[in-house]
Amino acid sequence: MxxxxxxxxxxNLKTGGNESIPDKPRTxxxxxxxxxxxxxxxxxxxxxxxxxxxxxxxxxxxxxxxxxxxxxxxxxxxxxxxxxxxxxxxxxxxxxxxxxxxxxxxxxxxxxxxxxxxxxxxxxxxxxxxxxxxxxxxxxxxxxxTEVGTVMIILRQYPHLLRKSLDSLASPEDEKAVRKRLLTLGVAQRLGLNIALSPKDITRKRPLKFGSTFANDFVTYYILKHLGELAAGRHFSGLSPDTQELVEGMTLRFMESYxxxxxxxxxxxxxxxxxxxxxxFGLHPYTSQDWTEFTEIKERLLSLHEKHRDD
Incomplete structure (x- = not known):
């Protein structure tokens, strides 16, 4: 090793010795x-x-x-x-x-x-x-x-740990914390679940910029779909009208699948x-429609981030 x-x-790696330790059966x-x-x-x-x-x-x-x-x-x-x-x-x-x-x-x-x-x-x-x-x-x-799938699992397996896990991620103002909280609200609404989280728990003063972070951008589509244009616009800047149009024509079920x-x-x-x-936990393999939507979202995001790199 x-x-x-x-x-x-x-x-140049230095170790504390060269004693050989017999390995045990692996299981x-x-x-x-x-x-x-x-x-x-x-x-x-x-x-x-x-x-x-x-x-x-x-x-x-x-x-x-x-x-x-x-x-x-x-x-x-x-x-x-x-x-x-x-x-x-x-x-x-x-x-x-x-x-x-x-x-x-x-x-x-x-x-x-x-x-x-x-x-x-x-x-x-x-x-x-x-x-x-x-x-x-x-x-x-x-x-x-996807992150959507992991939230689905948490809400069904560990709902009692939801707040403690969210609080352990990062400070409430951190981009990752905001994304996770928004996504959790979106998935809970989609599944019809009552959770110990509300929009008031999202306290970031400046919106996240769409197009700057791949992880944020990927789930923005889902947040827009299930929390609506008003909520998404409050927390994300740079959302174009064609993004809303794209989401309206999709199910985004691939994000709830594997x-x-x-x-x-x-x-x-x-x-x-x-x-x-x-x-x-409600996660199933992609259908043909899932593959179509996955490919379109993937190509849009890759093109968006390639453009930002060029800029």
Whole structure:
């Protein structure tokens, strides 16, 4: 593992020794768990005996720790967020899994990575190199599910944890917090559920700019569809009339479903239980109409963000 980390990070890696520790038989699952909606949704889809490992970054990330501690995970504390090691790759998020690998003897590992920024490219085949070095097989349970799908799961599996999870994400003014709150209101309205959240809980003074952040833009269509033009216009700037027209002609049910392409390389032996659990939360594979709408939204967003890069 040390050799692979050294190659991956292009660094001279020093370790505390070279003692060889015999590996144990591998079984079960390990989830890199932050307590946010995505990792909570992954937990709901995974077997009940799944091991959890969480990273305590300290500082203003303490709100995450205060929530995930309720799940009694194995906690790794680190100052890595204050170092340059986080600047060039998301891979620093795997340190908890690497350190917990031998302790848990897990066979499969899952990140809470959803279908969002990777909308144009399904995950590559095989296991991420650092996870593979730790003797685990990658099995990301929510990789084909949108943020809408994760909210659907939370509202049905963990409604009592809704507020605590939202509060652990970020400060109420943060873009991510606003997006999650708006989306939760939209999904709850769509499902006809009463939840411990209201429009008054969204306190950001400046609207989010449509076209600036891919994750925000992706779910804006759903918010516009199910909360209406007035609510969307209050919280998003830059919405053009053709965006409203596009949404009116769509069902957007693909956001409430899962994209089977993103599970093409998921461990085959785990697929039946994944699909069964997804169905209990109302998530099903794409229909032909879902594929049509997914493709149109994807192409519009990619074109929009390509234009902004050119500008």
């Amino acid at each position: 040390a050799e692979i980390i050294s190659r991956f990070s292009q660094a 079960g699952h390990l989830l890199s768990f932050s307590g946010g909606f995505d990792s909570l949704a992954a937990l709901a889809l995974m077997p009940p005996d799944t091991h959890l490992v969480s990273i305590d970054f300290g500082g203003h990330f303490a709100r995450e720790r205060d929530f995930f501690n309720d799940f009694s995970p194995l906690v790794i504390s680190t100052n890595i967020r204050t170092t340059p090691l986080v600047n060039h790759s998301w891979a620093f998020m795997s340190i908890g899994a690497l350190l917990a690998s031998h302790h848990t003897s897990a066979k499969y590992h899952s990140f809470g990575s959803i279908l969002a920024s990777s909308i144009n490219t399904p995950p590559p085949p095989g296991t991420f190199s650092l996870i593979r070095a730790s003797k685990m097989i990658g099995a990301d349970y929510v990789r084909g599910i 994209n089977p392409d993103f599970y093409e390389h998921f461990p085959a032996e785990l697929l039946p239980s994944l699909y069964m659990r997804a169905a209990t």
